[in-house]
Amino acid sequence: MRRPVIALLALVVALVSASVLPAPAQDKPRAGGELVFVVPSEPPSYDGHQEETFGVTHPVAPHYSTLLRVDPFDKTGTKPVGDLAESWTISKDQLTYTFKIRRGVKFHDGSEMTAKDVKASYDKMLNPPAGVKSLRKEAYQAIASVDAPDATTFVLKLKYPEASMLLNLASPWNFIYKADILAKDPKWYEKNIMGTGPFKFVEHVKGSHWVGKKNPDYWDKGKPYLEGYRAIFISNSAAQVAAVRGERAMIQFRGFSPPERDSLVQALGPKITVQESPWNCLNFVSMHHEKKPFDDKRVRRALSLALDRYEGSKALSKITLVKDVGGIQVPGTPYATPPAELEKLAGYGHDINKNRAEAKRLLREGGVPDGFAFTFKNRGIPHPYEPLGVWLIDQWRQIGLNVKMEMIEASAYHPMLKRGDFDVAMDFQCGFIVEPDLDLPRFISTSDANYGRHKDTVIDDLFSRQGRATDPEERKKILRQLEKRLLDDEAHVIYTLQWHRTIPHLSKVKGWTITPSHYLNNQLDTVWLSE
Amino acid sequence: MTKYLIKRFLLMLPTLFGVALVTFLLIRVIPGDVVELRYSGDRGAVSQEILDRERARIGLDRPVWQQFLTWIGGVVRLDFGTSMWTGAPIWEEIKLRFTLSLQLAIMATLVAVILAIPLGVLSALKQDTWVDYSVRIFSIAGLAMPSFWLGIVLILVMLVVFKWLPPMVYTPFWQNPAQNLAQLIWPALAVGYRYSAVATRMTRSAMLEVLREDYIRTARAKGLMQKLILSRHALKNAMLPVLTVVALEFAFLIGGLVVTEQVFNLNGIGLLFVQAVAHRDYTLLQALIMLVAGSFIIVNFVMDIAYAWLDPRIRYR
Numbered sequence: 001m002r003r004p005v006i007a008l009l010a011l012v013v014a015l016v017s018a019s020v021l022p023a024p025a026q027d028k029p030r031a032g033g034e035l036v037f038v039v040p041s042e043p044p045s046y047d048g049h050q051e052e053t054f055g056v057t058h059p060v061a062p063h064y065s066t067l068l069r070v071d072p073f074d075k076t077g078t079k080p081v082g083d084l085a086e087s088w089t090i091s092k093d094q095l096t097y098t099f100k101i102r103r104g105v106k107f108h109d110g111s112e113m114t115a116k117d118v119k120a121s122y123d124k125m126l127n128p129p130a131g132v133k134s135l136r137k138e139a140y141q142a143i144a145s146v147d148a149p150d151a152t153t154f155v156l157k158l159k160y161p162e163a164s165m166l167l168n169l170a171s172p173w174n175f176i177y178k179a180d181i182l183a184k185d186p187k188w189y190e191k192n193i194m195g196t197g198p199f200k201f202v203e204h205v206k207g208s209h210w211v212g213k214k215n216p217d218y219w220d221k222g223k224p225y226l227e228g229y230r231a232i233f234i235s236n237s238a239a240q241v242a243a244v245r246g247e248r249a250m251i252q253f254r255g256f257s258p259p260e261r262d263s264l265v266q267a268l269g270p271k272i273t274v275q276e277s278p279w280n281c282l283n284f285v286s287m288h289h290e291k292k293p294f295d296d297k298r299v300r301r302a303l304s305l306a307l308d309r310y311e312g313s314k315a316l317s318k319i320t321l322v323k324d325v326g327g328i329q330v331p332g333t334p335y336a337t338p339p340a341e342l343e344k345l346a347g348y349g350h351d352i353n354k355n356r357a358e359a360k361r362l363l364r365e366g367g368v369p370d371g372f373a374f375t376f377k378n379r380g381i382p383h384p385y386e387p388l389g390v391w392l393i394d395q396w397r398q399i400g401l402n403v404k405m406e407m408i409e410a411s412a413y414h415p416m417l418k419r420g421d422f423d424v425a426m427d428f429q430c431g432f433i434v435e436p437d438l439d440l441p442r443f444i445s446t447s448d449a450n451y452g453r454h455k456d457t458v459i460d461d462l463f464s465r466q467g468r469a470t471d472p473e474e475r476k477k478i479l480r481q482l483e484k485r486l487l488d489d490e491a492h493v494i495y496t497l498q499w500h501r502t503i504p505h506l507s508k509v510k511g512w513t514i515t516p517s518h519y520l521n522n523q524l525d526t527v528w529l530s531e
Numbered sequence: 532m533t534k535y536l537i538k539r540f541l542l543m544l545p546t547l548f549g550v551a552l553v554t555f556l557l558i559r560v561i562p563g564d565v566v567e568l569r570y571s572g573d574r575g576a577v578s579q580e581i582l583d584r585e586r587a588r589i590g591l592d593r594p595v596w597q598q599f600l601t602w603i604g605g606v607v608r609l610d611f612g613t614s615m616w617t618g619a620p621i622w623e624e625i626k627l628r629f630t631l632s633l634q635l636a637i638m639a640t641l642v643a644v645i646l647a648i649p650l651g652v653l654s655a656l657k658q659d660t661w662v663d664y665s666v667r668i669f670s671i672a673g674l675a676m677p678s679f680w681l682g683i684v685l686i687l688v689m690l691v692v693f694k695w696l697p698p699m700v701y702t703p704f705w706q707n708p709a710q711n712l713a714q715l716i717w718p719a720l721a722v723g724y725r726y727s728a729v730a731t732r733m734t735r736s737a738m739l740e741v742l743r744e745d746y747i748r749t750a751r752a753k754g755l756m757q758k759l760i761l762s763r764h765a766l767k768n769a770m771l772p773v774l775t776v777v778a779l780e781f782a783f784l785i786g787g788l789v790v791t792e793q794v795f796n797l798n799g800i801g802l803l804f805v806q807a808v809a810h811r812d813y814t815l816l817q818a819l820i821m822l823v824a825g826s827f828i829i830v831n832f833v834m835d836i837a838y839a840w841l842d843p844r845i846r847y848r
Contacts, residue, residue: 044569044617052570133585135570138578190618206619207628207798207806209700232699235806236793239699242686243796246696267690411563411811448578 029511033529035229038240038252042207042233045190048173049125050133054518057172058253059210059231061522063108064175064195065219067099067118067154068166070433070515072526075277076333077515078434080170084118084196085154094161094470097169099154105219107178108193108200115148120179122146122156129186139168139438161470164437172432172519198224198525207233218525225511225528244272244504250529251505254518255279257383258318264504273507275514278324278331279499280439281430283388285376286452286493291423298366300491303424304347305359306399311352312391313497320384323500328483330498330516333434334472335479345488359399373402377416377425380407385426388496392426417451427451427493432519436479437467443486443493454492459485532839539835543828550824551606551817555599558816564591565615565811589615602817611818616810621818624803629785629822631701632799635715635722636784640777642723643730648773650727651734652766655742666731673728679790682721686794689717699796718795722788726780733776737769744768770841775834782830786823 041055048056048064069083082088085099105113126143128134142162147155158165175195181188193201196219199212213228232249234240241260243249245267256264264272287294287303294300309325317323324330327337327345342348349355363372378389386407393403403424408416417425429449431439442449444460462482469475486492503514511526566585586592590601605612611621654666689695697717702710741747742765750760789801800819807816839845 131588133581135581205627205701205798206617206624207803230700232796233798234699234796235802236796238683239793239796242690242696243699246690246694248696248699409562410809411561411568413563414567415563 027510029225029526029528030530031225031528032227035226035251035509035524035527035529036249037229037231038234038243038249039210039231040233040235040237040240040252040254046193047187047189048175049121049128049136050190051173052135054254057519057522059204059212060175060193061172062197062199062212062224062229062524063193063201064197064523065105065113066170066172066174066176067122068170069172069523070167070170070520072521072523073513075513075515076330076434077280077517077520078167078333080166083170084113084176088166095158097156097158097165099156101152101154102219103152105196106217107196108215109178110217111178111180113176113178113196114151115154116151117179118154118176119146119148120182121175121177124177124182124186125174132186136171136173139171161468162437163467163470163472163475164435167433167435168437170433172522198523199226199229202228209233220525224525226524229524244506247271247506250509251503251512253503253522255321255501256504257321258502261502261504268506271507272504273509274502274504276503277501277514277516278326279321279430279501279518280330280432280434280516281321281428281499282495283322283384283426283428283497283499284493284495285392285424286417286422286427287424288420288422289452289454289492290420293366293368293372294423296366297490298362299368300494301346301488302359302362302366302368302399303396303401304487304491304494305355305362306401307347307392307395307494307496308352308355309348309497310350312395316384316387316391316497317500320387321499321502322384322388322497324498326498327495328440328479328486329436330434333516335434335436335476337480337483341480345484346491347494356399363399363401368401370400371402372400373404374423375404375406377406377408377422379413379426379428380409384499389426392496418448420451420453425451430499430518432517434516436475440482452492454490456485456490456492459490459492536836539832543832546828547821547824548603551603551821552599554817554820555602555813556595558811558813559595561808561811563811565589565813566591568809568811569616591615602814606821611821612814614812614815616807616812616815621815624815625800625818625822627701628798628800628803630703631715631797632785632788632801634704634711635719635788635797635799636781638715638719639723639726639784640781642719643727643780644777646723646727647730647734647777648766651731651773652738652761654731654735655738656761658739666735670728670731670735673724674732676725677790678722678725678788679794681724682718682791682794685717685721697795701798714795714797718788718791718797722784722791726784729780730773730776733773734769737772738765741765741769767841771838774837774841778830778834779827782823782827785826786819 039055039058041053043056043060045051046060048060065084067083067085068080070077071079071081084102084105086102088097088099090097101115101118107113123146125134125136126140142158142160142165144157144159149155177189178194181194198215198218200215202211202213204210210231211228214224214226218224232243234243240252241256241264244252245264261274265274287300289295313323313325327342329335343350347355376389376393379385389405393405396403416422417427429442440463441447444463445455459482462478462485466475466478466482469478487495501514501516501518508530509527510530511528513521515521566582570582570585590598602612613620614624650666654663657663698710698714701714704711747760747765750764786800786804788799789805792799792801804819807819
């Protein structure tokens with residue numbers, strides 16, 4: 001009898017020791033090896049300034065540096081650090097940002113990178129020449145001008161203070177290009193690669209793979225650790241899982257579903273490590289404010305009150321990509337809603353019976369009869385849309401609504417939202433950095449993506465004020481007001497559950513930290529292989 | 532014969548034009564377009580102005596008839612334009628994938644022919660014996676199992692039993708034959724087995740019919756060796772319908788292995804088809820349909836010529 005007890009104690013001691021003792025010697029980065037990873041999508045073009053898909057950042061980002069980047073070891077993905085910027089200062093009036101650019105950084109062709117290249121890259125993003133697209137322009141409305149007075153100084157002047165500016169400059173899309181190339185052909189970067197990043201370009205075989213090799217002249221001496229990387233394009237999710245399971249690939253940086261994670265853990269045991277994080281992607285419900293009865297905030301509120309988010313989280317997180325109950329910012333990030341405040345919002349309280357009784361009362365008050373029928377339009381994509389949609393209509397059924405779900409084919413889905421051809425529809429967004437200025441613009445009255453067509457000057461004003469509030473505590477207060485207005489008082493939209501990012505990867509992949517965004521942390525300079 | 536060939540060749544042109552016109556119109560009936568899909572991505576916040584500018588840049592703002600005339604004018608010059616999704620020339624997009632699909636089609640055809648002809652002949656010769664029943668069970672099983680399902684089973688067996696997976700990246704045969712075959716042999720077996728089942732059934736029934744013909748009885752009465760009767764008189768004549776089946780299957784394999792290519796992650800024409808439809812990449816999709824239609828038409832043309840060579844009674848005027 002004593003032996004098993006002693007063995008159990010020994011096991012407990014071993015586990016506790018493992019968690020508190022200093023990292024073993026093998027955690028020291030080891031040089032060499034090729035990282036092989038799966039990319040579920042392929043880059044339409046190579047120019048980050050004009051693309052929106054992770055299909056670009058995953059294979060292309062290792063070739064480039066940006067002015068700032070998000071700290072690759074910060075799990076919240078919200079801490080800007082210098083990349084080509086060695087340091088920076090911000091003027092007292094918060095209108096002038098002066099960056100000191102690193103010396104001795106070289107492009108992959110051996111030429112020196114200077115502030116002139118940074119300026120040319122930002123010029124291209126902010127004021128693209130005729131025939132050149134920029135999807136970054138709208139994010140930098142606050143910028144009045146950019147300048148490079150000398151080789152190591154880059155100056156950015158703003159029209160008004162913007163709290164998110166530094167983080168916004170750490171955008172993973174803002175590759176720094178070579179000024180001379182841009183001057184000759186501003187479209188050159190659509191089909192070619194020439195950066196200052198940790199890896200040089202080797203080849204891209206369309207539909208098949210992308211290869212990069214170590215840049216021996218990378219400015220951060222000693223990095224990258226890898227000899228190179230190989231991105232394999234696999235769109236089919238079963239084939240992606242098979243690739244990791246068969247050890248043909250080591251990681252897929254976007255995310256796997258819980259059942260896929262479980263099958264990999266079961267098959268590979270200790271050879272697999274799982275990193276998880278709330279994901280900066282969210283499905284929310286848009287209700288058409290120009291259609292009855294959804295023009296009535298009591299009805300919209302009732303629809304939110306019907307949802308048992310906490311039980312839904314437990315059930316849905318086993319089968320699909322959603323999990324975390326959150327407000328307007330990803331839980332665990334600087335501007336996230338504290339749980340005590342979250343519970344005060346409509347549909348976030350823990351007493352579901354009370355919530356649903358209130359929902360039924362509001363429906364009666366709003367003149368909505370028991371058994372009222374409407375169609376919920378959802379996007380024709382299995383995860384997480386389908387299970388989330390099934391859950392929603394079940395929740396609404398429990399307050400006496402009779403909801404039919406209509407799945408809209410993926411390419412017809414956005415036109416449907418834009419036309420306003422719905423009563424209630426699933427909407428979604430994914431952000432590349434958790435930051436209110438980047439995540440919330442779609443809720444202002446004039447946004448092209450305000451599909452529910454609400455007109456609310458209070459929201460517009462709060463959004464503008466929070467963006468200019470440079471004191472974080474003051475900004476939090478304004479954001480809580482905006483959140484209450486958006487999700488509770490007016491219930492313009494209904495947030496469902498935050499997506500949950502799950503990355504099971506071979507345990508030999510080290511030096512990579514999950515963040516809430518699948519667009520971040522793909523430069524690979526910190527990644528190494530333990531075997 | 533030459534006159535016939537020229538006539539057949541000229542008949543291909545209206546067929547291809549019909550295919551071009553129908554596909555051009557049909558794919559524009561599907562809701563959504565390439566611009567919508569590319570720029571209304573995860574954040575869904577791209578302004579209408581950018582969308583309109585992009586539509587104008589790739590010509591989607593012009594009337595459909597103008598778009599068709601521009602495109603068909605290019606096709607006549609064998610210029611299929613550029614992909615609306617990637618901006619790369621269509622031939623660049625298709626080249627590598629076509630090489631893979633063609634090799635897979637050839638390998639699957641070889642597997643099918645190597646299995647089907649001996650088994651079909653054996654089955655016919657040993658009609659209603661245990662050999663015939665075994666071959667029939669084998670071929671009916673092949674017909675009943677979809678090749679992608681067999682592919683999934685093959686992958687699972689390799690993963691679970693042998694802890695091994697075929698390479699995920701295509702290596703051309705001339706660069707590394709071993710690596711190339713290690714990747715393609717499995718889908719070739721999965722596809723070739725189903726394909727052989729059709730050809731085995733056809734070979735068996737054609738052989739049974741031919742073996743009952745008067746000229747075979749005459750050959751036997753003359754005392755000819757069984758081997759000679761089979762190879763010179765029976766098999767050659769029984770091959771006509773078999774050849775038709777094999778040829779049509781071959782043409783189908785060029786663009787029809789959509790699911791199998793996904794299962795094995797093969798960068799082939801089938802997968803490109805799916806991507807082109809998903810991205811509403813009209814120019815690429817039209818080019819792919821023309822490629823597959825062209826493959827069918829050419830294979831049919833070659834078959835017509837082969838008939839005459841196989842059966843001297845067939846003469847074209």
